[in-house]
Amino acid sequence: MTSFTRIGDGDQPSISTTADQTISGIDPLLYGGFAEHMGRCVYGGIYDPTNTNGLIDENGFRTDVIDAMKELQVPIMRYPGGNFTATYRWLDGVGPKEQRPKRIEVAWKAVEPNSFGTDEFMKWCDIIDAEPYLALNMGTGTLEEALAWVEYCNLDTDTHYVNLRKQNGRETPYGVKYWALGNEVWGPWQVEQSCKEDYAKKAYQWGKALKLLDPTIKLVLCGKDGHSDWDRYVLQECLKITDLHSIHIYTFDMQHYPNATSPKSAERAIEITAALIDLARTEMNYETFPHFSSKPKTVHRPKISFDEWNIWNPIRAPGDKGAEEKYDVSDMLAVGLWLNVFVRQAKHLGMATIAQSVNVIAPLMTTEQGIIKQTTYWPLLLFSKYMRGQSLAVHVRSPTYNGPTSPEWLSSTMDIPMLDVSAALGDDDYLNLAVVNLSDSQALETSLPSVKGPVQVFTVGGNVNNIRDTNSWGSTKVAIADSVWDGSGGFAFEKHSFTLLRWKVSPLRPTLNLGFTETTKNITAGVANSLHARDR
């Protein structure tokens, strides 16, 4: 959370925060990834069995990609889509590889060989130390198939799909906690697109059945962009089975300022979604579904799963051509803004997964010879490394950007400070301050009254770069520069830069409980128990 004072162009900006201004914990799952069977994300990205340059392990997994995922400390990985999910038959992707059927894949107009499936994905997650998050097919898929997939992954009974898993070489259950009830089911591009009424009815019944099978799972409801009537309606109808509410937003513009400021729209989307969640808690529908005989005393409060976010211009990088975006410094600043939004809004967020992790609209690209870390890789890395622990309140005094925005409503809805800021208190008693200077021409000499030197400084972009610089194979123009600042005087945030400052603070560890701390684990247990209680 930031409070903000607009200042004149001649006045000195300032950023104030202290270690005792904690707002909420930052869920480690905010730095999650996403791997879809789309373009070169899985085949040629994660899994590249025909690579001839010694870049694969015994599973055919790219080792350089694994190293990057480990460096990013990706805590959770969403799979297998995306739009791909709407026709995916998970059974095609398990068992002996030579027997797996090739299928026509309609979402991205491709042929799916199915040589990478559930067991390969689980193995890969295990290697990179990420939790798996699976999206269920609510397009052509049936509830029976969904139940079978949960059984295959999570149960340890002497039953058909458990035995199939064992036969396929995996004795113990995978214990997949997070399951998405479909993907962008509202979208006209979606196989078996639904209206909100049909989706809510189906999602509720699926959710109930899945939780009866495995009460420990966490279900992610399919929302839209967070500020739509779809979000309001499905939350009201399905609150009881919902542990997290999913929203998706991609931002972009050809012009620097509308492009880099565009992720601010996600801040408003999160605030509106949080309000819709509370609205659903007060207005939830007790009549549509007969099991709601009376209003429960306490209604759980799902958090948001921002499980697709990034910068994407689908005209520049079309989905059916692999969506291989090449990111520049302006995009890098936009990613800095995205992540600042997540830290500022941490109290509402249970998860965020960048779309996507490799090759497809991704911070990381592969070639036959190695990987390219795009401009956007660096803010992601710095956030994942340092912006953890507790989110801190910050007061920013800064000039504003007042020009055109994308979406247009942004400029008339929110202030857009030229310095976009978030702060986190780490468990190591470092205060971490993430600052984007959006200006394409001016450094901003800023007063930082609470800073105590020495301060570690990490800068991406800035004076050494042009705003349109990109990274390519053999040419890394944009990377992290690190230095130390003694903390005296003001700090000049370079033009078009992302800067992370860190300094040690006194070991003061307040735990401010704003009443938002009910964990999704408790929620799930609560929901499952109440479903079972109803049956007793």
Ligand code: AHR
């Ligand atoms: O991430 C690319 C695509 O964007 C996903 O498949 C879909 O869910 C979204 O529209």
